Amino acid sequence: MPQAQKQVEVSGLAATMTIAAMGLGYSVTAADPTTLSANLAEVRRGLQISPGTASFLACLCTLTLAAAVLGAGALGDLYGMKRMFAIGAYASIAFGVLGAAAPHVWVMIIARAGLGVGFAFLLGLSLAIVNAVFPAGRRAAAIAAYLGAGHALAVFQPALGGWLAAHFGWRACFLVTPALAVLTLLITLRYVPETIRDRRRFDLVGILLIAAALLTLIYGLTDLQGGVNLAAILLIVVGVLLGAAFVWWELRTEAPALDMRLFSSGRFNAALLAGATFNFLGGGGTLLFAYYLVTLREQSPEVLGLLLIPAMLVASAAAVVAGRAAVRFGDRAVLVWGLFILLVSMVMLAWLDTATPIAILGIAVALNAIGGAVVQTPQSTIMMSSAPPELGGVVSAVKPAVGQAAYSLGPALFALLGTMLFLRDARPKLEGSGITEEQAREALRVAHGGVPNPSASGEMLDPDQARWVVSEATDSWLRAIHEVSLMMAVVPALAIVAALVLLRPKRGSTPG
Known part of the structure; x- marks a missing residue:
């Protein structure tokens, strides 16, 4: 029976490489939006877009990441965290390259939205993988090492992106993320064991509700930075209502994506x-x-x-x-x-x-x-x-x-x-x-x-x-x-x- 399976744990080189892969995956999700923000003026001129569109591009990846992250976590539980983390790396490679090659702003919008979804799997599952594959006695130290690696590896990426943009044009700054995602993927496939899968049903309604709630809430909060306005207030209210609907659904469905008893x-x-x-x-x-x-x-x-x-x-x-x-x-x-x-x-x-x-x-x-x-x-x-x-x-x-x-x-x-x-x-x-x-x-x-x-x-x-x-x-x-x-x-x-x-x-x- 799948429930009786024992989780494969890591040690030695596999443990070190697991920390490296998960830390690297975490780092690109933190550094990539900063890289874009630092080079936004060049991207705006290159694509000939308005300031408002540029501002939307700057936050789009973060918005789709937030919307997709709980779904990514649930899919990792059901189909294996390593598999879904690898899918996130593949998506980061594909959409990162698409952004670098984007001939038009609409292609760039698709690329940034898709990249955020890929990032949701990298960010949402990296910590869970570390927690699952390290033995209990080494888990706290492994989590600390993973977070430390993520912070350290994120530092150089915006600077590297800026250097590439200055010497090879704005498109080059978008290649940092896919290059590091390739490295993350190779290490993951070679050294990281798969996690045990759960057998419950996928809570599609709950995942869609929380995705819509987070998307509207965070976009409304972002818009509020420019001053109080009706559109931002409406988005925040809709986000809160959708969040309440998510809680209501999770308390009543037989197979919730998120067990509300955790909050007790x-x-x-x-x-x-x-x-x-x-x-x-x-x-x-x-x-x-x-x-x-x-x-x-x-x-x-x-x-x-x-x-x-x-x-x-x-x-x-x-x-x-x-x-x-x-x-x-x-x-x-x-x-x-x-x-x-x-x-x-x-x-x-x-x-x-x-x-x-x-x-x-x-x-x-x-x-x-x-x-x-x-x-x-x-x-x-x-x-x-x-x-x-x-x-x-x-x-x-x-x-x-x-x-x-x-x-x-x-x-x-x-x-x-x-x-x-x-x-x-x-x-x-x-x-x-x-x-x-x-x-x-x-x-x-x-x-x-x-x-x-x-x-x-x-x-x-x-x-x-x-x-x-x-x-x-x-x-x-x-x-x-x-x-x-x-x-x-x-x-x-x-x-x-x-x-x-x-x-x-x-x-x-x-x-x-």
Whole structure:
């Protein structure tokens, strides 16, 4: 009987290569959107597309990844995680090459959408495979090594893509992902064992509901970064309603894609909340770092990229150290320390001014990345230990699904709060200038790297007026950054309290 099968476990070279393959697969899903964003101007000129279309292209892969990731996890449980992970690698190769060769924007749209689906299998199943094929005693260390490898391998890819684009044209930057996907595929086919399959039916209705919910919710949150608008609000409401419909269906169907009883576990919920926290602060914190550098310090956006390189390298080491610390001190202690590091990174922003050395900001950027890496290691271990073997794929996929939603919420909420606080302080300056609040909002959004909003064409200022708004915004934006950072520091503080309560060890048990 299939239920009596014993999972093949890895050791020696196979164990090392499994970590390498899963870490590499994870890394391309993190690095590829950054590579496109860094080269978006060249892609826009090459395909002769509008700023709005370019902005849509930049987020399309992430949208389809989020929509497909739970389905990818469920398919991995049913048909074998190695097989479905390999299909994700094949898709990444095919759609990556298609994007590089795209003669028209519609071909590029198909390529980016398909690439996101391929990424869903790589991201959704890599953690589950590591959890399944390593013996229980080595599982925590293996997960930590996988996360560390993923962080480290993601660092160089945007830089390599930028170098290729500069020397061989924008199309060349799209070849980094398929080249690494080929390497991932070869290692996987050679060294990674297949996982045991579950025999339950595929919950098509549930998967379609959660895909539609995540797609509309995350797209609405992304659109909200440009300011409150009816379309974004409607998308978010529809996403929430579809999510509620998914929960209703899963509680009533005989073979749910996601067993809702998982959410009755305090440990699982604490880990999920901690993961949502670091994703929320990762997305929102990066936006605040960029606002400070570009608006207040008049630095190039590339400066933030340079600060992120050492930050991510240190974060990769922190993930490995966190795994070892969790074995010694317990998951609870390490999770709380990671959240505390995130809290410190937010509080540091409240002391920045226009004369603060950039190196100090670099420390805050590094702490944001390190805190996320430290949290992610025990979070992954706790979540996967809560999953029965037959649900490993879908439970692994819950992590990026929630993470993508939280990562999108971060920039939206940070931008809305920051702009609201800025307009509160700057309103007296605007009253005698003939510039409306909507015009000031749009000028600041474009100044911070956003593309012009087509629906706001009547609110656009001429270049001289826009420069005046940005120059007058300095003090107001500095106060806004201080206040937003302190407000957002409450989030990891609450997550720490939740972790201390929900992960409280039972009397007589070991920590963690």
